Amino acid sequence: MKRVLALLAAGTIVSGVCAYSATGQTAVSKPVPRVTLTRLDCGANKTPRDIAAFSDTHALDGQKKALVASCYLIRHGDEYMLWDTGYAASNRTDPKSAIALPRTIVEQLKQLGLDAADIEYVGVSHYHGDHTGQARDFPSASLLIGQGDWSALTAKDRAANVDPAPLAHWITGGGKYEAVRADKDVFGDGSVTILDTPGHTPGHKSLLVRLRGMGNVLLTGDLAHFASNYAGNAVPAFNTNRADTLASLDRFKRMAANLKATVVIQHEPADVAKLPVFPKAAE
Template sequence: MKRILAVALACTSIIATAAEPAPDVSLTRLDCGRATEPWPLDSFDDTGGADGMKKAIVGSCYLIRHGERLMIWDTGIDPATSGDPDGGFFLDRTLVDQLAQLGIAPADIEFVGISHYHYDHTGQAKDFPQATLLIGKEDWQAITHDPPLGNANPAHFPAWVSGKAKVEAFAGDKDVFGDRSVKILATPGHTPGHHSLLVRLPESGPVLLTGDLAHFTANYEREGVPTYNTGRADTLASFDRFKKMAKNLGAKVIIQHEPADVAKLPAFPKAAH
């Protein structure tokens, strides 16, 4: 009898666990800068496919809610460089200001995910020094190398470089919350540790954020490789993987610098669910 009761209780526990609702997942687009003027695009395709083209581009960052847990994906430019012609971006509002409008303080952010080490994706990371930094292993090595490699800037990561905050520097993919709802995807080539992001939304379906795998629509369609990418073969392999995932999952693709793509998501402060 005791054994039967134990089995029954175990089954009840399994059923109860299976019946627990999955955490609500949402995606909010955040403003992380806009081009001060249309950018010449010649260097964005090493085959000449973008020669003579110019385009107004944007910088975009994202807030991911996983139940009560919060993650930021990319952090835009440093506000101190806003309007600098060398940087080429103007920032209207900081991430901290935008999050405050949602009732979120910097200390509420559990994870800061970085697609790659370029300045327009890392500039406000330092405003979240209590968060765990999620970044590709090779990119973190570039940031912490003496001297830094490429144009990686350790000044954007003071809490993590000093060891005062936690870093998860990983090769390959990263399942952020352990339930496949938010997955950081290895897409090297733009930088050695470049990553993209998959967010599975319960209502509107999967969304794929490119990072800088591509910078604008024609660049994505033609699989243009910028002249300054660190690995041409890696870039093309990453395009192949990303596009096959988008097709197989039926995902909405958001090219993070493409205004038309960013506009596929609800305007701030609304979120996609």
């Protein structure tokens, strides 16, 4: 009798926390551990910057805007993942830097009782320096990066604006990495999914985090840089593929609507503020 009751109790627990696919449908009856999402301060422009180049139709000529670089800590049970790593830590102490960086990621993690070695995965949305700047501070982590971006970083005829330095540890074989071709279910239970959203760069990625309390959260990477560009499907002049950008925006927006997700545009101060103020986490 005790065995029957124990089995029934176990079944009740498992059925209450099923894993989900990225589309929101039940995939398997697999327990999902506690998942939290903490926003980290990873730099900001000290003064508003010229944003004309963020539209290839001259819609933003003569305009300036304050932008932030945000990155995120995802806790999945006892595992930790960083999503993007912001500007380089050197901006923290450089008085000539145009970037304000009050605290590094490592310093913020210490406030949470974590060390760099506690981070199992570093996922980067793309290879630009304001998203990879502090990756080198997590050499024991496995790097997750889009296949198109990895190919661009490691090409013999690498483009002049593709800087491999922040990810040199992995490029030279010093750390584990995965070049992600399509979507990737990071932990195998649908709670954290890297989404294929190319266009800004060849292998650009966004991120879906499914939280029990707040619900679904979609982090853009640089699919869009601020709210007006997201709303108007604007394409920056420096994107690598215009058609891919528009297709990725269409997919992302449809997913946001279907999942009733909170969209966080990572460079938009108002969107970053949708998540709790550090050190509190969304869950």
